[in-house]
Amino acid sequence: MTRLVLASSSPARLALLRSAGIEPEVVLPNTDEPALAAKARTENPNLSAQELVGLLAKAKAESVLHELSTEGALILGGDSALEFQGEILGKPHEPKVALERWAKLSGNVGVLHSGHYLIDNRDPANPVGAQMVSSTKVFFSKLSKQEIADYVATGEPLKVAGAFTIDGLGGAFIDRIEGDSHTVVGLSLKVLRELAAGFGVHYPSFWR
Amino acid sequence: MTRLVLASSSPARLALLRSAGIEPEVVLPNTDEPALAAKARTENPNLSAQELVGLLAKAKAESVLHELSTEGALILGGDSALEFQGEILGKPHEPKVALERWAKLSGNVGVLHSGHYLIDNRDPANPVGAQMVSSTKVFFSKLSKQEIADYVATGEPLKVAGAFTIDGLGGAFIDRIEGDSHTVVGLSLKVLRELAAGFGVHYPSFWR
Numbered sequence: 095m096t097r098l099v100l101a102s103s104s105p106a107r108l109a110l111l112r113s114a115g116i117e118p119e120v121v122l123p124n125t126d127e128p129a130l131a132a133k134a135r136t137e138n139p140n141l142s143a144q145e146l147v148g149l150l151a152k153a154k155a156e157s158v159l160h161e162l163s164t165e166g167a168l169i170l171g172g173d174s175a176l177e178f179q180g181e182i183l184g185k186p187h188e189p190k191v192a193l194e195r196w197a198k199l200s201g202n203v204g205v206l207h208s209g210h211y212l213i214d215n216r217d218p219a220n221p222v223g224a225q226m227v228s229s230t231k232v233f234f235s236k237l238s239k240q241e242i243a244d245y246v247a248t249g250e251p252l253k254v255a256g257a258f259t260i261d262g263l264g265g266a267f268i269d270r271i272e273g274d275s276h277t278v279v280g281l282s283l284k285v286l287r288e289l290a291a292g293f294g295v296h297y298p299s300f301w302r
Numbered sequence: 303m304t305r306l307v308l309a310s311s312s313p314a315r316l317a318l319l320r321s322a323g324i325e326p327e328v329v330l331p332n333t334d335e336p337a338l339a340a341k342a343r344t345e346n347p348n349l350s351a352q353e354l355v356g357l358l359a360k361a362k363a364e365s366v367l368h369e370l371s372t373e374g375a376l377i378l379g380g381d382s383a384l385e386f387q388g389e390i391l392g393k394p395h396e397p398k399v400a401l402e403r404w405a406k407l408s409g410n411v412g413v414l415h416s417g418h419y420l421i422d423n424r425d426p427a428n429p430v431g432a433q434m435v436s437s438t439k440v441f442f443s444k445l446s447k448q449e450i451a452d453y454v455a456t457g458e459p460l461k462v463a464g465a466f467t468i469d470g471l472g473g474a475f476i477d478r479i480e481g482d483s484h485t486v487v488g489l490s491l492k493v494l495r496e497l498a499a500g501f502g503v504h505y506p507s508f509w510r
Contacts, residue, residue, distance in 0.1 A: 115456075115471045230478075235492060244506035248323075263323045265484055266491035266505055270438075275483035276473055283474035284443060297474055298452035 096290070096299040097167035099215075101158045106254070106261060107172055107281045114283050115301040121161055123154035123171065143177040144227045147209030152225060155211040159221060168290065169213040174280045176232075176256025178204035186257045192246045195257040201236035205229050206256060208277045212289040224289050228282040230273025234258070237267055255280070304498070304507040305375035307423075309366045314462070314469060315380055315489045322491050323509040329369055331362035331379065351385040352435045355417030360433060363419040367429060376498065377421040382488040384440075384464025386412035394465045400454045403465040409444035413437050414464060416485045420497040432497050436490040438481025442466070445475055463488070 100108060100118035111118050130153055135141050155171025158164055176183040178199065186192040206229070213223045237245075250264065251257040258264040260271070260278040274282045287297040308316060308326035319326050338361055343349050363379030366372055384391040386407065394400040414437070421431045445453075458472065459465040466472040468479070468486040482490045495505040 110473075113469060114473045235495075240504065241506060244504075248509070260483060261321055263509065265318075265322045266495040268482070269492055270481050271483055272480050273478050274476070275468060275479055275486075278483075284477055287443075287474040296448065296452075298449060301456070301471065 095302070096295050098300055099158065099164045099167045099169045101154045101169055101171040102280075104172070104280055106259065106279050110261070110276060110279050110281055110283070117302045118170070119163065119167065121158040121164060121169075124157045125150070125153045127153075127173070143175050143182045143205070143207045144209070144229065146182060147173045147175050147207045148211070148225050148227045149209070151209035152211040152223065155213050155223065159213060159215065164215050165218040167215055168293070168295065169215055170281075170286065171211040171213075172208060172281050174206060174208045174255045176204050176206050176258075178202070178256070183256050185255055186252055189246050189252065192251045192257045193242060196237065196242040196246065196251070199234045199256075199258070200242065202234055204232050204234070204256065206232050206278045208280050208282060208285075210282065210285045210289060212286070212293070214293040214295075222293070224292055226285045226289055228274055228277040228285050230271050230275070230277040232258075232260075232271050232278060233269045235267045235269045241267070303510070304503050306508055307366065307372045307375045307377045309362045309377055309379040310488075312380070312488055314467065314487050318469070318484060318487050318489055318491070325510045326378070327371065327375065329366040329372060329377075331365045333358070333361045333365045335361075335381070351383050351390045351413070351415045352417070352437065354390060355381045355383050355415045356419070356433050356435045357417070359417035360419040360431065363421050363431065367421060367423065372423050373426040374424055376501070376503065377423055378489075378494065379419040379421075380416060380489050382414060382416045382463045384412050384414050386410070386464070391464050393463055394460055397454050397460065400459045400465045401450060404445065404450040404454065404459070407442045407464075407466070408450065410442055412440050412442070412464065414440050414486045416488050416490060416493075418490065418493045418497060420494070420501070422501040422503075430501070432500055434493045434497055436482055436485040436493050438479050438483070438485040440466075440468075440479050440486060441477045443475045443477045449475070
């Protein structure tokens with residue numbers, strides 16, 4: 095069995111891995127994401143959503159590399175953002191912001207980007223990293239004002255990138271997607287399989 | 303709150319509803335699906351996959367309509383099948399069949415059809431039904447023989463329509479989809495929302 099460390103505090107990423115038969119060791123990343131994002135935008139005002147989630151995924155994975163418990167394991171960092179009408183949308187936090195977002199998302203299309211950074215730390219003297227960003231087109235349903243109000247009132251959209259989930263209450267508010275569905279949750283299992291293969295790791299060896 | 307009865311024995315449909323904040327009452331359908339499918343094919347040799355899952359979903363929902371516990375509730379029946387290279391593929395049951403299937407699926411494209419039949423039984427003297435079939439294109443990953451063998455050895459593909467899951471171990475073996483991801487699990491939440499709306503039911507009223 096290959097050990098996997100998940101460097102992410104997202105309950106959705108953890109639940110997804112578990113549903114896919116993988117029980118990762120969770121090591122919370124020690125990163126200030128808003129500060130990192132601001133710094134990256136200062137250095138590159140044209141920073142794309144793909145570049146942003148890629149560098150944050152890398153920062154999360156690298157932030158736990160010094161932890162002794164990650165020695166001998168593969169470390170996965172992940173970060174997600176919704177690109178919508180030229181804007182990069184993270185978590186809304188406030189109900190007011192979530193209501194405004196959904197007024198725009200309703201009946202429209204966005205792209206959910208998930209960055210992945212996998213570090214092979216099986217030889218701690220020589221860790222090696224690889225990055226992959228996966229993007230999925232999301233077609234939001236046309237919702238009534240009451241549906242939006244009821245959804246925001248649940249609190250769920252406040253805590254998630256783009257103000258929606260596909261694997262929670264929000265699942266009924268997406269008409270269709272084009273791409274990997276797990277990317278929308280925040281972690282593409284297919285990308286994990288491909289990144290692991292790049293290190294010579296057979297994906298089924300992750301299964302518990 | 304609107305009561306929902308799930309007329310399906312599928313653990314995946316139940317888990318999906320729960321993850322979406324809905325706790326349905328499960329009433330197992332009393333239907334002989336292979337016999338119903340054979341009868342339907344005799345009556346119509348050109349029966350499409352869409353027609354098949356639609357009629358089986360209807361048969362499941364109607365089979366529990368006489369149960370007293372369904373009075374006052376909405377009843378949802380569901381059935382799924384994979385259409386692949388002109389064939390309709392159900393559960394493989396045997397490892398040998400699953401291995402043969404995956405040798406073909408690997409690197410190819412299929413369409414997962416899920417039939418839904420919702421009965422409004424809030425007035426048990428006058429139950430009303432409505433049907434909707436949802437179809438999603440599934441692009442299977444190109445897998446190695448060892449990945450296929452290891453996947454089939456888990457037993458998971460034997461028990462599911464089309465020999466794969468998107469919400470279980472099989473999640474890493476799908477490159478992308480075009481359509482509703484929940485349709486691939488066997489129950490489109492968006493379709494449930496639309497069918498319920500047809501009966502004047504506000505979808506958030508299903509949330510527990």
